[in-house]
Amino acid sequence: MGRDLSALFDPVSVAVVGASDDPAKYGHAIAAQAVRANGRRPVHLVNRRGGTVLGRTAAPSLSAIGEPVDLAVVSVPAAGFEDAVDEALRCGARAIVAITAGFAETGDAGRVRQNAVAERVRAAGAVMVGPNCLGLADNTTDLFLASDTFTPGGVALLSQSGNLALELQLRFRPHGLGFSRFVSLGNQADVTLVDLLADCARHEGTRAIAVYAEDFGDGRAFAEAAADAGKPVVLLTAGRGDASARSAQSHTGALTTSADVVAAACRDAGVELVATPRELTVVLAALSGGRRAADHRVAVLTDGGGHGVVAADAVEATGLAVPELREPTRQRLCEALWEQSAVANPVDLAGMGEQDPGSYAETVAALLAAEEVDAVLMTGYFGGYAAAEGGLGGGGAALADGEQAAARLIAARHRATAKPLVVQSMYPDSPSCRTLAAAGVPVFGATEDAARALAATATGSPGSQGSQGSPGLAPLPSPASPMRESGYMETRAALEAAGLAFPAAREIHDEAELLATAEEFTGPYVLKALHLLHKSDAGGVALGLAGPEELLAAFREMHARLGASAYSVEAMADLTDGIELIVGVNRDPRFGPVAMVGLGGVLAEALHDVAFTLAPVPADRALHLLRGLRTAALLDGVRGRPPVDVAAAARAVETITTFAAAHPEIAEIEVNPLLVRPDGVLALDSRAVLD
Structure with a gap:
């Protein structure tokens, strides 16, 4: 059910502690906003000097x-913060909005003070947003406890930046978007992003949740809350390009960056990940109507060849398809358009719109009705006929009136279908485009924005993390008995016990043990020097040793050079027709175990053909990741090679990632290579690093 935050968003009464008549103080801005809703609930202003504010x-x-105070906003100097909070709790406050700064963001001493206050708040059964926040607002309950006014709407914004909210307010306006709630996260000493996300998911007045976060806290909990939200969640975050601060000791660690982890978590949880406020607005505009494309097939309608080609390229760049239309659809279009119109896809009116603006509406109707079309992008000049200036826009009232009539017909057709329709126009602010926008049709001035909007509506498309297409999060397994040693033989034995197949192997320390092992199984052999993380790089691996004599010679040479304390003698696997993969798990401090699957062997880092997801990874999800690799065609056989057992590889991924997820003491673990053959899989090498 989550925490009860009702006192935060719909309190019985409000008090602003630190209210002031001084416009330079934040207590003045908060007080001025708070009293706007004085008819909804009592609003008390508190200033230590009394008087009037x-x-x-x-x-x-x-x-x-x-009288009791249900919610207290505390905007006082840091020296008086604790006393103000304690007094609020004594006065019965169930919620506190802590504006005051000077705590965890200043260092360890500030964090200690912050934690102590948060503990007292929780002990009293109250909740606290902040400290070091900019307040909150709820337009559905007339609660205005931030310095700015937010246009009402269906988007809840949970943000670590106040200025970002102001920019989004401006960007939302042309798309008819507004805010149900705004919360400045602050230091999240008590109420966290996860708490707020879960509450907004339950909030009837919120249709979509926008998040700007630099610090997720418990990233895994964030992903789980987003996956369970049941409504669109769009994330804008910073710092995704930085590599992990911990020095990587495996290929998996070296290949995994913060950006990979966040992107994987978003994809798995069904969160739309965006890079800029503009993209965030585009995605919200696309998703606000609740429309989803059943598949990835887009029809492009244009009134000029250039716009059509550019739009088709932009759509395909997002991972969507612009397929050729089927004959029945093309025939219907031919009947509605003139001879020079192109009807394959893109559909080009070729100037007919200048003769009959209604041709736009007829074509949109035909494309939305086509079975082979999942979404429509109309691009180019539409809107220009009714525009106040520019080009043919000044070309006569008849064209302008006709375009407006076409816009109304398109809006009606849009309301009658569940398929997404997106418009890119040279004149997005024209009356005709405003008619479309008012009907819920997203209208953009940039082609790339229109394409991104369509990608957001496409279930499970490569350019979208839309919730309907997300694979979901597999639950973490119960912790297993911890590993005490992470040597090669110990890691190998643990994975074997979990169900992963390895070739026969024995640990040896001298020539006598080596020769005894050679009698246990026949060659060819592999010799490995143990206690080296990257054995191949150090020359600690010898392959294809035909018999005992070659094995002994290789041992003597390697031991003279490396002087390792132990070696592993292994049966050489048959590499014929096999594909080498890498499977690893890296434990992220925010998101927990993160799995990597890709093309492996000694060139794993050089090729960098890998995919990421949160661990554990069920076999069906692993199969999807493998099929999504750039080199996936190798798995199905090329140049006469037979296909390999991809299903067995997927089951091996599940085994490895489930094992890693059940061992929180493992910082990194990988199997590289995992040899996938036509008849199954063998793990040829493994390594683990304990935290």
Whole structure:
């Protein structure tokens, strides 16, 4: 069910501690906003000097109000913060919005103070947003406790940046978007992003949740809450390009960056990940109507060849398809358009719109009705006929009126279908485009924005993490008995016990043990020097040793050079017709175990053909990842080679990642190579690093 945050968003009464008549103080801005909703609930202003604030009598303290306070906004200097919070709790406050800064963001001493206050708040059964936040607002309950006014709408914004909210307010306006709630996250000492996300998911007035976060805290919990939200979640985050601060000791660690982890978590949880406020707005505009494309097939309608080609390229760049239309659809289009119109896809009116603006509406109707079309992108000049200036826009009232009529017909057709329709126009602010926007048709001035919007509506498309297409999060397994040693033989034995197949192997320390092992199984052999993380790089692996004599010679040479304390003698696997993969798990401090699957062997880092997802990875999800690799065609056989057992590889991925997820003491683990053959899989090498 999650935490009860009702006192935060719909309190019985509000008090602003630190209210002021000084416009330079934040307590003035908060107080001015708070009193806007005075008819909804009592709003008390508190200033230690008493007197009046904003023409209203101010109490010198919370206690002096003489009645309980449900929510207290604390905007006082840091030296008086703890006393103000304690007084609020004594006065019955169930919620606190802590504006005051100077805590965890200043260092360890500030964090200690912050944690102590948060503990007292929780002990009293209350909740606290902040400290070091900019307030909150809820347009559905007339609660205005931030310095700015937010246009009402269906988007809840949970943000670590106040200025970002102001920019989004401006960007939302042309798309008819507004805010149900705004919360400045602050330091998240008590109420966290996860708590707020879960509450907004339950909030009837919120249709979509936008998040700007630099610190996820518990990233795995964030992903789980987003996956369970049941409504669109769009994330804008910073710092995704930085590699992990921990020095990687395996290929998996070296190949995994913060960007990979966040992208994998978003994809798995069904979160739309965006890079800029503009892209965030585009995605929200596309998703606000609740429309989803059943598949990836897009029809492009244009009134000029250039716009059509550019739009088709932009659509395909997002991972969607612009397929050729089927004959029945093309025949219907031919009947509606003139001879020079192109009807394959893109569909080009070729100037007919200038003769009959209604041709836009007829074509849109035909494309939305086509079985082979999942979404439509209309691009180019539409809107220009009714525009106040420019080009043919000044070309006559008849064309302008016709275009407006076409816009109304397109809007009606849009309301009658569940398929997404997106428009890119040279004149996005024209009356005709505003008619479309008012009907819920997303309208953009940039082709790339229109294409990104369509990608957001496409279930499971490569350019989208839309919730309907997300694979979901597999639950973490119960912790297993911890590994005490992470040597090669110990790691190998643990994975074998979990069900992963390896070739026969024995650990040896001298020539006598080596020759005894050679009698246990026949060659060819592999010799490995143990206690080296990257054995191949150090020359600690010898392959294809035909018999005992070659094995002994290789041992003597390697031992003279490396002087390792132990070696492994292994049966050489048959590499014929096999494909080498790498499977690893890297434990991220925010998101927990993150799996990597890709083309492996000694060239794993050089090729960098890998995919990421949160661990554990069920076999069906692993199969999807393998099929998504750039080199996936190798798995099905090329140049006369037989296909390999991809299903067995997927089961091996499940085994490895489930094992890693059940061992929180493992910082990194990988199997490289995992040899996939036509008849199954063999793990040829493994390594683990304990935390």
